[in-house]
Amino acid sequence: MDRKTYTAELAALRELRAGITAAEKAVAAAQKELDKLAAQRARRVAGLAGYEGAQAPAIAKASGLSVGDVVRIAPLLDPTPAAVRAAEADDRADAAPAPLPVAEPAPVAEPAVAVAPALTRPAAVPEQPVPAVPVPAVEVPAAAEDQVVVEQPAPAAAAPVVPAASAATVAAAPRPVDEARPRELPTLPEGPAGARFEAVTTGLVSKRPNFTQQARSTVFLDAATGELAVRDRVVRLDLGARTPGDILDAVLATAPGTERIYITAGAPWHDGAERYSTLKDAVAAWLNTPSERWTTAVGSGRDKLAGHFVHQRQPVGRYAPSAAPDSGSTEIRSMGEWFDPDGADVTTCRQAFTLLWQALRRHWDDAVLMGSPSQTGRDLWSRTIPTTGKWAGGYPVLSEDLRALLHATGGQGRTELVLPPRVPAQLPALVEYDRTFAYAKHLWKSPVGTPRRITARAFAAMTEQEQTKALMSCSHWNIRVTVPQGWQHVGLLPAPVTGDRAWIYPSEPGATFTTWAGGAEVHLALANHIAPWRIEVLGGLLWEDGKPLDEWGKRLKAAWADLTNLSRMHGEERQRQAAYLASRAVRSVLLFGLGGFAQRPRLVSGTTPVGEALPAGVEILGQDGQVVTWQRQAGFSRDPYAHPEWAAYVWSGARAALLDMKYRQGKEVIGHAGALHARPGTVVYFGTDGIALTERQPWPYRGEPGDYLLKGHLTGPVEHPAGQEQYLKLRGLGRAELAELAVAGKGADQ
Structure with a gap:
């Protein structure tokens, strides 16, 4: 560049600067005008909220705002049902509590609680509650492979569930020192209002299909x-x-x-x-x-x-x-x-699908692979509905109130990172155990029919033998829990909290909280081999024991076993890999099929051409020149396959088995595994169907569903992970180290 060109470029740059300055002034003026118009719009939106028939979707469309923005300006226009707002897990501090109808008062003679009997007599430990602030372990979201995902889920929210206005409604634990706050769970109302929780949906049953999927x-x-x-x-x-x-x-x-x-x-x-x-x-x-x-x-x-x-x-x-x-x-x-391809090429993935279909066809003549494991699992289950016996006409679907109660009070897998000082800050090792095909072990018994509501008075009137039988049956209990003095191990029962973590597991001696839990977990708290916890029964639901998932589970376990054996014994590497991937797909069919029974309230998304009327109750997500994209909460549909009682019961059993699982030979118990059978202070992490500890355990592995498989071993000292991301990195290192040891050992054998 010569001097003349340089001078000309400087002059052009000055002109550009002047243009930018003018444009900035125009933008500032436009922004000022925009802010003025936006303020006018907000005032008008707020004014429209005074009209009795005003609806947020109509105002959102007219104003160009989303329904959420309209609701933030005028909270009275929130289209979300009041009870759903009241039960949302995030429990926003600035949201006014939704007014809930008050149930009929309980009879005066009704006791507030009934203390469940200790079902074992270990070394005596005082059970008197001592005021204490529970310091819960930090719970973190599950890793991707641990998540149970239904195809179109929305965040769980409770439908209208009326709390009882009686002494049975108990305050939750004192507010922990971290960001989580106690969350009050719904309870079973007394009187006629409670009848809704002992009912099924009229004309809605799970029937065996009379057609074949294409x-x-x-x-x-x-x-x-x-x-x-x-x-x-x-x-x-x-x-x-x-x-x-x-x-x-x-x-x-x-x-x-x-x-x-x-x-x-x-x-x-x-x-x-x-x-x-x-x-x-x-x-x-x-x-x-x-x-x-x-x-x-x-x-x-x-x-x-x-x-x-x-x-x-x-x-x-x-x-x-x-x-x-x-x-x-x-x-x-x-x-x-369906499965993590883990680098498998398209031919191997296609072969895995072929092997999956062939394995399922050996147990279902009309098996068809549908779009997702959830759809496939539910379709296969529907083809096991009995054609004779009591349930030949199909399984009834619970009332909407009861389904909402189960969604609000029944969590999924336990995910918890145990922090120092309950475990060492420097871990001597990080040893991972994973339960093989875990949920398949808990399908042999499930609740069926219409539940019977058990009040505190009714439970207190039972004999100890009847109480034990009720707790061991298919049941769901509203309880007040006290951790015994001298307790030094992990928490046994979930306590509800707000925020990203829906549940924590208090273990501080003397900590008291109110919660809901399945019969398997309550029974374990009373009958564990260390010390019985104090359980006060506030109410509960007791179902008939049935086997609606047993046949489905047996067939899936057989298909999984066939594919697992093929993945170990086939002589060709591609076929072994395809068989392994197919076995993982069977796991997904069961895992997501079970999650599909939960049938949580869903968020439905949609698009509407620009200029056309939007459906009622939608929130606008975005808009381009052709369509408006929106979403809305669909709530509970009349789904004939909605059975949250089955999912909740299986999840409860799986959570209990993370603490104490029995090895059986026939009916004889020949051994135990689980967190309670490790030394106190050695359990670092719970992850839905697996746990991580600081030392290896003598738990036998037979390759059967539910068995604890050694999945990783990272030699210490290891800095304790401060969060989920750090734990997952350490877990990956531990799996790699264990794989290297296995390869080295195999080479030494040869």
Whole structure:
């Protein structure tokens, strides 16, 4: 550059500076005007709230705000049912408590509580409660592989559950010193109001289907390499920009008629994720990428529900040709719904699906692999509903009030990181045990029919033998718990708290809290071999013992065993890997199928063309030039397969087995495993179906469902993990170290 050019560029830069200054002033003036208009809009929204018939969705559409923004300006317009707001886990401090109807007073003669008998007599320890502030362990979210995910879940929220206005309603534990606060759980009301909790939904039963599912044409695509496994061949595709439209065009040009595409690697829905504030926003934007040839597949009905399911890592996109949207749809799904491919190529993934189908067909003549493990599990279960006997007509679905109570009071897997000083700050080792196919061990008995409400008075009137039988039956109890003096081990029962953690497990001697727990957990607290806890029964629900999941579980266990054996014994490496992945898919069918029975209130998302009326009660998530994307809480549907009592009972049994699991030979107990059989101060972590300790345990492994498998061993000293992310890193190192030791040992044997 010469001097003349340099001088000219400086002059141009000055002109540009002047232009920028003018633009900044214009922006400032526009922002001032925008703030003025926004304030006017807020005042008008607040004013509209004074109209008795005002509705947040209509005001949101007129104002261009989301329903959430409207509700923040005018809380009176919140469309969420009052009882749902009252039971939300986050318990916002600025939300006014929803008014709840008061149940009829309990009879004067009704005792407030009935103390359950200690079912064992270990060394005596004082049980008098001593005022103390419980210091709960820090509970952290489960790792991805530990999560139970239903296909379209919303955060659990209680439907109308009326608290009893009697002495049985007890304050929760004193507020812990951390950010979590006690959360009051609903209770069973007395009098006629309680009848709703001893009822089933009229005309709604789980019946055996009278049709056969139709298989869908499925292909497997590696979005990173473009490799597509279709039937018995593999082809390489040009996926262009990897948008949904590009993928659909490329796949259907090669495999016309494809109805389902599983992405085995590459995760195209994460492309450009750095441009969005959350991963979920990035996935939603990818699913809704505009296309001239493809549109969102919509269902029938007045709401035109969108076919997409937005999930950070396992989204589902459903698309139809724009020119003929009624001609059929094609799904784009993640292989991770079924199993972690862990580097497996598309041929191996396809072979795993083939082996899975073959294994299931040996136990179900009409087995069909549906889009997700949850759908597949529920469909397979429905084909085990008995055709003779008491339940030949189907299993009744509980009343909506009772289902809401179970959702609000029955947690899932236990996830807890135990912090110093309860464990050493320097761990001598980190040893991981994982329960093999854990939930399969707890399907042999489940609650059926209409439950019987047990009051404190009724429980107190029982003999000790009757009380023990009730606790060991399919039951769910509202209890006040006191940790015994001298207790030095982990907590046994969940206590409800607000915030990201829904449950903690107090273990400080003298800590008292009110909660709900399944019969298996309550029985363990009373009958454990260390010291009985003090349990005061405030009320409960007692079902008939049945076997609605037993046949389903037996068939899935048999399919899992077949595939597990094949993965160990087949002579060809690809087949061994495919069989292993297929066995993991069977686990997902059971895990997510069970979660599907919980049927929590769902968030339904949808799209509506710009200019058309939006469905009632929606929250606007976003808008482009063509469609408005929205979501709303769908609540409880009349789902004939909604059985949260089954999921809650199995989860309770699994939580109890993390503490104490019996090894049996026939009916004889030949051994024990679980956290309570490790030394106090050695348990570091609970993770749904596994635990981590500071030392190895002499627990036998037989390869059967529920057995504790040594999964990782990290040699110490190890700095105690301060949180979930650090623990997962250490867990990965421990698994790698154990694998290296196994390889070295195998080499030495050879």
